[in-house]
Amino acid sequence: MYKLTVEEINKAVNAGAVAGDKNTVIMGVATDSRDVLEGNLFVAIEGERYDGHDFIKQAVDLGAKAVMVSKDVHPDRDVAVIKVKDTVKALGDLAKYVRSRFHKPVIAVTGSVGKTSTVNMIGMALSTDHKVLLPEKNHNNHIGLPKTLLNLDDSYDYAVLEMGMNDFGEIAYLSSIAKPDIAVITQIGLSHIGKLGSKQNILKAKMEIIQGMDKEKGILVMNGDDGLLKGVKDFLSLRCVYYGTEEGNDYTAYNIQKYRNGGSGYNIKLNNREYEVRLNVPGYHMVYNSLAAITVANELEVPVASAVEGIGRFMPKSQRTEIVRTATGLMINDTYNASPESMEAALSVLGDLADGRRKVVVLGDMLEMGSYSEDAHRQVGVSCVEHGANLLILMGEQARFISEGAIKAGMNAGNIYLCDNHDRLRDLLTLPVKTDDAVWLKVREE
CATH class of the missing domain: 3.40.1390.10 (MurE/MurF, N-terminal domain)
Structure with a gap:
């Protein structure tokens, strides 16, 4: 500081x-x-x-x-x-003052899913030859973001921040403090739809990130494969840059591969040169997170080779797609907040890593779904079957809707276990679950 x-x-x-x-x-x-x-x-x-x-x-x-x-x-x-x-407002005002003294790039990331992984991948992409300030823990709100900024001093070359929200106006406030030079929006999903009412409103809330930006010099980086984000550039004077796997993006991944060790990789062509990106983490969604990081690094004129090298060292934080291997089985610990998009991504990871093992899916409720909750949980049940789940262990008030979706999609009801507390859940994890199973754990801690 x-x-x-x-x-x-x-x-x-x-x-x-x-x-x-x-x-x-x-x-x-x-x-x-x-x-x-x-x-x-x-x-x-x-x-x-x-x-x-x-x-x-x-x-x-x-x-x-x-x-x-x-x-x-x-x-x-x-x-x-x-x-x-008001000490909370004063904390924000002090952070705003500290930010005004920092004359190097500040990057801010928001989106319905992938924020923290993207923030940390950007940090890895930039840190090969530079000092980067990153948030501690999950500091992405009106208290956490100012606390992160207050750690700034001139020894840092970049600051990468995460912006979360529950309602309108919250990201606008964070952006007014951080004044990002580059903003990243990862995806528009269903998180917080219970309060905001529609994906269009979620987009509107996420777009508040540009309010603190310099409209002439700022850069807005977005997932170009997201239909809602793709049309944003038509309404902005701000420079918009898109990344994705589909044609037409400014930064495009191709030749995407899954490795038997749980990693993944792809190729990207930039500045008349082709680069091979190798990730130590599984999941198609991680391709997008790493693409965002490469996009930011290249826009900041960081050598792409350095960015790719840094991203290759990325490992997720505890409870975020943490893979624990045993002698014969494996467990994927992903107990952080759930949304339909993160559920789908994790089911895909389980399918990639199971390698012939029986697939056991342990799920809790998705929160803040509002009137969408029942249908969203039923769709998760359908997705479990589509991804080849063999056994479901479900806990929470919405568990019956996941069960309904799975049964409708063809799963035998005898392979679905419902429970209403963590003690019963622990029993189920030791009784029907076998040592050589592939288990995905997506239940919030007590």
């Missing part, structure tokens, strides 16, 4: 009052008192379950040199106190 004085922070957030030494130098920002390091600013955020104001003493004891608050507080020790109306 840039070194900032309390006075600089005061001006950046338009604080109402400051107590203590305004010349105190701050090194780092924390919003969780357990994460405070010596010299940090502790921002007290009032949440649904906890109020950061209750943990100011702990933050100061751990070395916080200043606290940002929205309530009257009186720390026991001599620390600066920055009083604001």
